[in-house]
Amino acid sequence: xxxxxxxxxxxxxxxxxxxxxxxxxxxxxxxxxxxxxxxxxxxxxxxxxxxxxxxxxxxxxxxxxxxxxxxxxxxxxxxxxxxxxxxxxxxxxxxxxxxxxxxxxxxxxxxxxxxxxxxxxxxxxxxxxxxxxxxxxxxxxxxxxxxxxxxxxxxxxxxxxxxxxxxxxxxxxxxxxxxxxxxxxxxxxxxxxxxxxxxxxxxxxxxxxxxxxxxxxxxxxxxxxxxxxxxxxxxxxxxxxxxxxxxxxxxx
Amino acid sequence: xxxxxxxxxxxxxxxxxxxxxxxxxxxxxxxxxxxxxxxxxxxxxxxxxxxxxxxxxxxxxxxxxxxxxxxxxxxxxxxxxxxxxxxxxxxxxxxxxxxxxxxxxxxxxxxxxxxxxxxxxxxxxxxxxxxxxxxxxxxxxxxxxxxxxxxxxxxxxxxxxxxxxxxxxxxxxxxxxxxxxxxxxxxxxxxxxxxxxxxxxxxxxxxxxxxxxxxxxxxxxxxxxxxxxxxxxxxxxxxxxxxxxxxxxxxx
DNA sequence: CCATCTTTGTGCACGCGTTCACAAAGACAT
DNA sequence: ATGTCTTTGTGAACGCGTGCACAAAGATGG
Numbered sequence: 001x002x003x004x005x006x007x008x009x010x011x012x013x014x015x016x017x018x019x020x021x022x023x024x025x026x027x028x029x030x031x032x033x034x035x036x037x038x039x040x041x042x043x044x045x046x047x048x049x050x051x052x053x054x055x056x057x058x059x060x061x062x063x064x065x066x067x068x069x070x071x072x073x074x075x076x077x078x079x080x081x082x083x084x085x086x087x088x089x090x091x092x093x094x095x096x097x098x099x100x101x102x103x104x105x106x107x108x109x110x111x112x113x114x115x116x117x118x119x120x121x122x123x124x125x126x127x128x129x130x131x132x133x134x135x136x137x138x139x140x141x142x143x144x145x146x147x148x149x150x151x152x153x154x155x156x157x158x159x160x161x162x163x164x165x166x167x168x169x170x171x172x173x174x175x176x177x178x179x180x181x182x183x184x185x186x187x188x189x190x191x192x193x194x195x196x197x198x199x200x201x202x203x204x205x206x207x208x209x210x211x212x213x214x215x216x217x218x219x220x221x222x223x224x225x226x227x228x229x230x231x232x233x234x235x236x237x238x239x240x241x242x243x244x245x246x247x248x249x250x251x252x
Numbered sequence: 253x254x255x256x257x258x259x260x261x262x263x264x265x266x267x268x269x270x271x272x273x274x275x276x277x278x279x280x281x282x283x284x285x286x287x288x289x290x291x292x293x294x295x296x297x298x299x300x301x302x303x304x305x306x307x308x309x310x311x312x313x314x315x316x317x318x319x320x321x322x323x324x325x326x327x328x329x330x331x332x333x334x335x336x337x338x339x340x341x342x343x344x345x346x347x348x349x350x351x352x353x354x355x356x357x358x359x360x361x362x363x364x365x366x367x368x369x370x371x372x373x374x375x376x377x378x379x380x381x382x383x384x385x386x387x388x389x390x391x392x393x394x395x396x397x398x399x400x401x402x403x404x405x406x407x408x409x410x411x412x413x414x415x416x417x418x419x420x421x422x423x424x425x426x427x428x429x430x431x432x433x434x435x436x437x438x439x440x441x442x443x444x445x446x447x448x449x450x451x452x453x454x455x456x457x458x459x460x461x462x463x464x465x466x467x468x469x470x471x472x473x474x475x476x477x478x479x480x481x482x483x484x485x486x487x488x489x490x491x492x493x494x495x496x497x498x499x500x501x502x503x504x
Numbered sequence: 505c506c507a508t509c510t511t512t513g514t515g516c517a518c519g520c521g522t523t524c525a526c527a528a529a530g531a532c533a534t
Numbered sequence: 535a536t537g538t539c540t541t542t543g544t545g546a547a548c549g550c551g552t553g554c555a556c557a558a559a560g561a562t563g564g
Contacts, residue, residue, distance in 0.1 A: 019521060025461040029440065043541065052442035056523060056544095063543055071529045071542040088461050089468030096460070103359035110355045113440060113457035118464070157467055158460070181470060182463040184456075188281065188365060190304035198466045200459050204436075205365035207452050208348070208410070209277040209340050211434040212370070214450045215409055216341030218433060271551060295511065308514095308553055315513055323512045323559045 016087070020061045026051045027058065028084045034077045043074035095122035095154045097180075099171050100163030101131060101141050104186055108162060109137035122154040127167065144171075151178040158182045165189045268339075272313045278303045279310065280336045286329045295326035347374035347406045349432075351423050352415030353383060353393050356438055360414060361389035374406040379419065396423075403430040410434045417441045 030050040034042055044062075048055035062068060062075070068083055069075045085091050096114070098105050101124050108114075109124055124141045126132075131141045142150060150156070159180040161168050168187035175183060176197055185191055185201045193199055282302040286294055296314075300307035314320060314327070320335055321327045337343050348366070350357050353376050360366075361376055376393045378384075383393045394402065402408070411427040413420050413435060420439035427435060428449055437443050437453040445451055 017521070021465050022458070022462055024465070025455075025458040026442070028461075030442075044543095045541085050442070052444075054523070056525090057521090059541090059543065060522085067543070069542050070531085072531045072540045074541070087465070089464040090461065092468075094460075094464055094467070103362045107355035107359040108456065111456060114460070117457060117461060119460055158463055182467045184459050184463060190278070190282075190302070192304075196470070198463055200463060202454055202456070202459060203277075204360065204363060204454070205369060206274070206277040207436055207454060208346075208366070208371055209280075209342065209369065210274055211410055211436060211450055211452060212341040212346055213273050213276070213339070215346070215434045216344075218448070269551070296513095297511085306553065308555090309551090311511090311513060312552085319513070321512055322561085324510045324561045326511070 016064045020064055021088075023051070023053065023057075023061055024084050024088055026053070027061070028081065028088070028090075031077055031081045031084065035081055039077055041070075041074045041076055044069070047075065090118040092118060094119050094158055095156045096120065096158045096160060097123045097125055097147075097150060097154075097156050097175075098160045098162060099125045099144075099147070099175070100161060100167070100187075101126040101136055102162065102164075105160075105162035106136050108160060108186075109139065119158075122156055123150045125150065127163075147174055148178040151175070151180060156180060158184070160184045160186070161191075162186045268316045272316055273340075275303070275305065275309075275313055276336050276340055278305070279313070280333065280340070280342075283329055283333045283336070287333055291329055293322075293326045293328055296321070299327065342370040344370060346371050346410055347408045348372065348410045348412060349375045349377055349399075349402060349406075349408050349427075350412045350414060351377045351396075351399070351427070352413060352419070352439075353378040353388055354414065354416075357412075357414035358388050360412060360438075361391065371410075374408055375402045377402065379415075396426075399426055400430040403427070403432060408432060410436070412436045412438070413443075414438045 027047065030047055031042070033050070034047075044055045044059045048058040051058065059069075062080075065083055065087055068080055082091075096119050098108055098121060101109065105124070105126070109121060114121055121137070121139060123146075124136055124139050125144055125147055126141050127144045129143060132143045134141050151159075157180055159175040159182070161171055161175075161183060163171055165187045168185065168189045169191060172183060172185070172191045172193065176193055181196060182198045183191065183193070183200070185199055186203075188203055188205055191199050191201070279299065282299055283294070285302070286299075296307045296311045300310040303310065311321075314332075317335055317339055320332055334343075348371050350360055350373060353361065357376065357378070361373060366373055373389070373391060375398075376388055376391050377396055377399055378393050379396045381395060384395045386393050403411075409432055411432040411434070413423055413427075415423055417439045420437065420441045421443060424435060424437070424443045424445065428445055433448060434450045435443065435445065435452070437451055438455075440455055440457055443451050443453070
């Protein structure tokens, strides 16, 4: 789900596939764990297992970065950690603002994974004047009025939106206008952004719905397969009684 | 197309592509909004715009569900809402347990998007005995010891893991052993599950790293493109001075 | 009843991502 | 040195997802 690829078709080695980029953080995490255990080298097979991917895929992914392995031995853990970090841009400091300090926003502010990888919470912003000044995760919340100034003063290019859905687009527009070019959106809305701005969305509700789909499919197959031998564990979850929200509309 | 179903061997849910399933919740959300505004019908073009996708893609997605549109008119909003809800399994009630009631777990418990679509928080579970009984989002937290009993008593098949990374696999194992077959994982770890169990992961850190990659790439292209005309807005974020964490390991 | 207009449903082609399978590269022992 | 053994790096085939472009289907108006 990359952005519009209207630019040049990646002339040279700079053509790292999006799918590969999405896996690099996974490798990095596994490698960091190995590094902390002072493991000097690792084979593609081992690392792939740790990252939960296919070893051939991992090797191909690494091949996009360069030939960093040694045949017959594997990959140097420390060196690979550095290469991936550099490729992901984690060797530099990324100031981040979080907008919308509700339950989720506060949780994000407290999340340790931020600081661990070059991401620094530059500011917490909320529209509620009552929140202003109140410290969350050791950082005083600032009012939305300050948004533009904060972004410009801190050179922020990454913004996190954790507001209610209704406010998300408006916040997004202001972030973009102030210079933010990457947005992580937790609000359940489709954000409209101009060319050149990246948006990634995290939507809890969608994830659950996808799980429900597969869950239903599993239940259906199971029921069809063992129609005469129902699972003993089943209590009363399969009853269609509480189907309160029935169609109310008939097919044409 | 007009010649009945001889075309597709798997008439039912069998043939719905994963990519399509992932978009159905998006369509559903847009349709629900239209429904609340009492809009009777919608064209693929309009709906696609609202959902942020290509209209041809949307039509193809819907074609997997069946021919629910009317040529020359569009799609009946209410009817489509029902069809997608049913396909996703949202016409039934899905009890969910959340394990790990820290900042994130509490935020999830308070998240309104849960209840809105057939998902019901059946229980909040935490390993800290001090949390037991304490109400979060109106639901008393229960101790991990109760996990198996809760799952069986409520017929829970979907579990949400919001524990620290170190505890995630253990919690996962217990959930699966107790009968959970779908897991939404917020812990930054690769979960190992047996065949037949679905896992979806939401990883804030990974999302940020992916954004950082693109951000870095954008900065690089920009710098290369206007090497002689640096953007005036740039403060001092591009200096490579603070590259404190240098390799420490050299390439072989 | 026919003509026209709108919008769906889909055949087709293309590109990306995944996986297999293997030759090449290097380590290591003799 | 030479041979063997391990593991990487990648060519090639395949499958999935996307988007175009258009014919068919139905609405609508005369």
